[in-house]
Amino acid sequence: MDAGRILDDFRSGAITREQALELLDKLPYEDIDFAKLDHHRQLRRGGVETVFCAGKTAEQVRIIFERFIAAGGNALGTRASAEQAEYVRSALPDVQYDPVSRLLYLVSRPAPKIGCVAVCTAGTSDLPVAEEAAKTAEFFGADVKRFYDVGIAGIHRLFACLDEIRTANAVVAVAGMEGALGGVIAGLVSVPVVAVPTSVGYGASFGGIAPLLTMLNSCAEGMSVVNIDNGFGAGYLVARINKLAVQGNRT
């Protein structure tokens, strides 16, 4: 039952004024609100749903993907293990899996890639997190350029590709260990930089605390930070900024 139906029933006398008020009182939490938000998500994500696969059984993941498929949209699963992927794909062969980024995805309705975001890493070992960011941004419609292994220990490598990085509408900076890459890039570009600390390292990197703190404390302007190893979050965010930058005309 929706609000329109209540109004109609009220006007027709099928329900009293008191009944109409009571029904309206419960409506926002049950139906209207639900639909409204769903509609909202639909608009925002272009018909895409995402699921965090870690801590779920392979069967739970399969059921969720089946619902996504039934809904006819795109779907993205993060942190999917090879076992989960194999199980899901044996039932749903259209679902794809990338073992590096551990993304499990179904693209029913491919969208054209627009704009440009840059994904940079300090080292080769940061690649899985960077790929999660890059593929997520592509999944949500951004054109992605990759700049890997440009960390500050050999800062000339970063400078060599700086002009190209500057063409992006937003930059993802992925770094473990000391994690200084984000701050250096943010000091050199004029678009938002999303820094992703990684758990790459040992000893006093404390599983990513060191680069996380480095990034939070950067005095370079225009940078923000997401959770350790959260390539998905960074990729989603730059895709969102990229869309704003391409569409424009907002007031």
Place this chain on the structure above:
Amino acid sequence: MDAGRILDDFRSGAITREQALELLDKLPYEDIDFAKLDHHRQLRRGGVETVFCAGKTAEQVRIIFERFIAAGGNALGTRASAEQAEYVRSALPDVQYDPVSRLLYLVSRPAPKIGCVAVCTAGTSDLPVAEEAAKTAEFFGADVKRFYDVGIAGIHRLFACLDEIRTANAVVAVAGMEGALGGVIAGLVSVPVVAVPTSVGYGASFGGIAPLLTMLNSCAEGMSVVNIDNGFGAGYLVARINKLAVQGNRT
């Protein structure tokens, strides 16, 4: 000396080929590069310089502002104490000070406010950090709407102004204590959310660690985080995103 001068001197024979090469070798770090970056900063910030006042003497702050004034642009000082402000303003009366946000600023060339960013706080005690964010965003050209005291302990207050928040191009969510505001907002809007943990609280808030972790761990998409109490960083970042969203047409 710049590259053009070296070329001219070389062609005229005033310097030899070896001398020209040596001069060119040092040039990027001394002049070209410097100018190039300055030009870059100029474009990016609209002739604005910023200075972190904490840990500097009042005299150091005054000298820096004098240089800014001589350069003819706008200037922004963060975390300025009342003492620093009084000292600077006694010498430079055009400089203004806001005791709530502790911002010290000089606006020689006011820019029109464009677009819209929202600054939200969980509680009244988060106001100083929120004002730092809001005034910084305004300083960098964004139109700002403020939504204070809309924390999740009484979530109806947030919903009451949700439609208005949704009109913004980017949202700053300022919260101490449990810090859940950012995640709730990010789950309800479709634009980037920049979360600012504050040191408001006591006991196990550990000076802002609790809301910082809350924000980093949010599973709401489209949110990133800046340092504890870093209203400036959030304000600068949303102004940058706002500009992208208004201008658009980027590729």
Place this chain on the structure above:
Amino acid sequence: MDAGRILDDFRSGAITREQALELLDKLPYEDIDFAKLDHHRQLRRGGVETVFCAGKTAEQVRIIFERFIAAGGNALGTRASAEQAEYVRSALPDVQYDPVSRLLYLVSRPAPKIGCVAVCTAGTSDLPVAEEAAKTAEFFGADVKRFYDVGIAGIHRLFACLDEIRTANAVVAVAGMEGALGGVIAGLVSVPVVAVPTSVGYGASFGGIAPLLTMLNSCAEGMSVVNIDNGFGAGYLVARINKLAVQGNRT
């Protein structure tokens, strides 16, 4: 405008079906929901509002209390400094202040004390937090018995008053340093125990982390924990449990 008015206007033809639907869509967040929740708070708290005074200016606190007074209910301010209290009370002499618990309160409509809750402390230095808990519980309608300085270093003191503690419907256990009091009590009584770690101590108590961890790790059943020094939270919670225990007959 409320839902009834919309229904009436719709039936009278003052607004169209489309206008009615649009108005209803916005209503839950603006009016109905607001009222509903307010009504809800009213029922829950017996017309009481609370305010966290730390980090607010004395003037902000005064304004909030003025609104409370205008609303005709009771009001409770926590962590109020002596300066805030003096400022508020010079304007609003009916407001009372307890310097030990730092509670600032206005009791327009005194309620009868019902049931019984026990507030215990390990040492004398935990007294301010314990008083915040005890006075808060009294403020919300519970009869309170105090058992101070019954820590485990001299466990016979606790046993001496155990029978009396066991008559309570809920127990608050306040302890700093090692913080073992809560677990010992929870092992000896059959009602819920709310443990409050305090920042009393030095060195490796780390401002209350030590008793907090002790309490969280207790293997005694029936105990839960609130934030360090959060006497208010514990007092509010046991008052709530006490009310359930006295009223009963819930299904």
Place this chain on the structure above:
Amino acid sequence: MDAGRILDDFRSGAITREQALELLDKLPYEDIDFAKLDHHRQLRRGGVETVFCAGKTAEQVRIIFERFIAAGGNALGTRASAEQAEYVRSALPDVQYDPVSRLLYLVSRPAPKIGCVAVCTAGTSDLPVAEEAAKTAEFFGADVKRFYDVGIAGIHRLFACLDEIRTANAVVAVAGMEGALGGVIAGLVSVPVVAVPTSVGYGASFGGIAPLLTMLNSCAEGMSVVNIDNGFGAGYLVARINKLAVQGNRT
């Protein structure tokens, strides 16, 4: 030997006054006290014993359950591994095992379920901890309603079942990652909320520290916290509160 026997022997002259005094001096720690406390536990738990299985050998667990069975009551083992369960059940087939909650239990004397407690989770991955809470509450006599996957990233899901949650006498809120669920619920209901942080998450969740701090710092009233992943503790506590709320008439 008990106190009655001592009195009788003293009156009969079998022991002297000095002997009687000496026996009485040791009695409380040996017999009376022991029995008294056992009686006390018996009353409190309805003849139920619990055992923390982690860190014990399968044989140790079996022996403990054998004693429970011999005592004729119910028994509950927490954090039992599949190996422990298999070993115990091969010897004691009446013992049951739930692999999701890792509870091992024997119900010799089933009790009728009374009242109502709600167990809510933020996400699907929090399910094992939630089931430990729910099954424990059921084991101790509470009727349990489950509301899973109602986290704040999609807050409409929570609102959709809010009215039903409000019928409970106590609520368990289970959440990992940012852990904001508890505070949101506590702001919306009028009964005690027991929040359980889980170790679900990655990076800066630090094995559950992030949601633990979120919950401890919540400014929503009426909520307390138990240890990370401690579903048992929360389930036991809400069952205790539920019993108070159903029985009532306490003074």
Place this chain on the structure above:
Amino acid sequence: MDAGRILDDFRSGAITREQALELLDKLPYEDIDFAKLDHHRQLRRGGVETVFCAGKTAEQVRIIFERFIAAGGNALGTRASAEQAEYVRSALPDVQYDPVSRLLYLVSRPAPKIGCVAVCTAGTSDLPVAEEAAKTAEFFGADVKRFYDVGIAGIHRLFACLDEIRTANAVVAVAGMEGALGGVIAGLVSVPVVAVPTSVGYGASFGGIAPLLTMLNSCAEGMSVVNIDNGFGAGYLVARINKLAVQGNRT
């Protein structure tokens, strides 16, 4: 009422068997146990009471000392501020105060010093904690030898007095910063070493965490650790060990 009285009343028929049993059931927690434990403390400490003064008002400290004086024994207050001391001594002039160790004490019945304990410090800045340990050990009857500023940065200073340290029955090792003194001494002596980390230092000493961890991780045998800056605890403990070593003949 005590157990003897109950027995007598029972035999005389003044109370019934049931009444006697009920009285005896409550006795251990009320009277016998209390007296027993008091007697126990009396024996253990030689009529000495101690009080932790921090966090207490000057008046509370005075009242406690007055009771001690009335009881006719010795008394020791730790962490007393100069203000507390002045207030107490203005009322009770026999009480003495040592501003370095912040000990406030009353010695009504001086005891002869026996045996020998050594108190060593790494640096001069550790002196206040060391004096708290030394004076406490003396207060509880031990003869104390002081070896200050013998830290490992100039390890020859320690060796110069090693033979003398080796004559002690127990050693207190006080050190801040790196805190290695305890482990070095424990490797060189054959009696128990009690290590006291101090909050002396800066930066990564984190208020004493660094030396605390150093001491806990020492692989030198025969050493244990007390809380940061807890000179009292160490002094009390070595006095206790010293007494055992002097008396001997224990089985």
Place this chain on the structure above:
Amino acid sequence: MDAGRILDDFRSGAITREQALELLDKLPYEDIDFAKLDHHRQLRRGGVETVFCAGKTAEQVRIIFERFIAAGGNALGTRASAEQAEYVRSALPDVQYDPVSRLLYLVSRPAPKIGCVAVCTAGTSDLPVAEEAAKTAEFFGADVKRFYDVGIAGIHRLFACLDEIRTANAVVAVAGMEGALGGVIAGLVSVPVVAVPTSVGYGASFGGIAPLLTMLNSCAEGMSVVNIDNGFGAGYLVARINKLAVQGNRT
């Protein structure tokens, strides 16, 4: 070469005064000191050597034990894995292994057990650490009484054996989770208590940090703490104290 030989050579003219001085200058670090300390260790430990087996190869452990055997004394290896034990024992069948405490030991010269130390645990899961303490104390000559599973959640169990614990010359208190056992015991006995936190627990026990902090912060007098899970250290220390208490007559 030793000092006597140098003196003789000097007197006989075999070496000059300068040569004698140079030899003497190096002597303390090379020979005298070495022998002196070895002699010292010999006296202290009764011909016993210990080795920390974790992090060593099985072969390294075997070689070390072979040297111990050649020296004709007793030997004790801690934290030996089953693999290390099997490897060593296949070559050296006289070496014994206890899989619970993970101690590997060789007793060539059994010593009579003297005095008495008590080893107490809070729970059954603390047993491996407690056995490491108990067996170590026995190895170093102490008679040991074990009191397991006497934690504070059921404090009557502790009281039931308190009189027996009080007969010991020193007490080891082993506890994980909340770790309150040590403080309770120290408040009830008059001999030194060595507290051992264990890594037993989950969630906010943080691998033993919780009980470690509890123990360090105890306000019960006469207790000190060793590293998490360091049963060996506690056992060695109480054996040392026990020896002092039995021998006595020290000055």
Place this chain on the structure above:
Amino acid sequence: MDAGRILDDFRSGAITREQALELLDKLPYEDIDFAKLDHHRQLRRGGVETVFCAGKTAEQVRIIFERFIAAGGNALGTRASAEQAEYVRSALPDVQYDPVSRLLYLVSRPAPKIGCVAVCTAGTSDLPVAEEAAKTAEFFGADVKRFYDVGIAGIHRLFACLDEIRTANAVVAVAGMEGALGGVIAGLVSVPVVAVPTSVGYGASFGGIAPLLTMLNSCAEGMSVVNIDNGFGAGYLVARINKLAVQGNRT
């Protein structure tokens, strides 16, 4: 294209002044700078490249080593697993692997060992980290003396080899657990000491935090610290200092 070519083309008229300026503007980041830095690295390291193998696939490591071999220089891989080593060596048999230090290396152009550095460890379990330091220092041209198992628990062992340690130009001090070795050595020698904390230990060593803090807080002069278990970093650094000390004559 390099700067000389641009000058020549400009003089010859092959490119215009504007073209020359544009080429020069990009040059530093693309060619000159790159070459300059490479040349710089070449000089600094003597044609050696290093690669951090952890987190890379075996194939990635092989490709990197193939490039090193093609470049004709030496190569060093750190933290290589046995699997990586086997894979690389099956393709490139000249590459060598040391399973203790986990170094994978290729020495095409052996260099003479010069000077002297000392590598000391506190215990046998620190050997893998020490070997990484020692072999790295040798790889970079230093002559290395090893002093293992000279920790402070038996400080005479250190003194026995002190004269020999003092002949080194720089010292690496490797220690886990309490980590005091570095400070003791730094107090006894006059050359730079590089301290390496190791993750050897258990409980409150927290994976190397304890020795890291010990070393950072040492008040012995002339010592600095590298990351936990970072033998490579220490070995590289002392080789660098050693080279300075041997070459000398710097101004």
Place this chain on the structure above:
Amino acid sequence: MDAGRILDDFRSGAITREQALELLDKLPYEDIDFAKLDHHRQLRRGGVETVFCAGKTAEQVRIIFERFIAAGGNALGTRASAEQAEYVRSALPDVQYDPVSRLLYLVSRPAPKIGCVAVCTAGTSDLPVAEEAAKTAEFFGADVKRFYDVGIAGIHRLFACLDEIRTANAVVAVAGMEGALGGVIAGLVSVPVVAVPTSVGYGASFGGIAPLLTMLNSCAEGMSVVNIDNGFGAGYLVARINKLAVQGNRT
């Protein structure tokens, strides 16, 4: 009495062989060793003593300086407050004080400055720590070049002075906040870099933990770290390296 005297007395018959042996046995810890180490320190430091003033009384500092003056050498006090300085200088007017670095020093025998070390800072607020490093290095004989405010947020500033930095024999890199300066410099120079984290910053810099971790985790080779704000330690260490680099010819 020294060893020579003992030898002479022994040869002359003034003491017996037994007496000579006994005297020699004690000598190393009392006289020879003392003298040897003093002689050693004398050589190492050029007659300089240092004292950590924090935590000492002004009088203690004065007495220590008086001894230094009596010894005729240079003296350096670190972390001296203005009050300590004033007190010392009123008695000893030759002592000098620098309020920025808080160094208190007496230069009786000025030494020529040799070689070159560079001291760099990321920001202006790091200046006090940098000055402590620079003045300490000068005090110990190094010629110092300062490069302040060259942090990575504007990396062109660093490049502008890179050639000059490269002329140094060792570099001190002082940085707070994100602390990335050290790693960037270490990637660009070929001499040892000593990184000093500072407590400059706020929020998640946690009093210098953030830059400390950044520096420890740097993958740039040739860098090591000292304690937070430990300018003295860094200055001393680079002076030592500088001396090695200038003298050379070591084997």
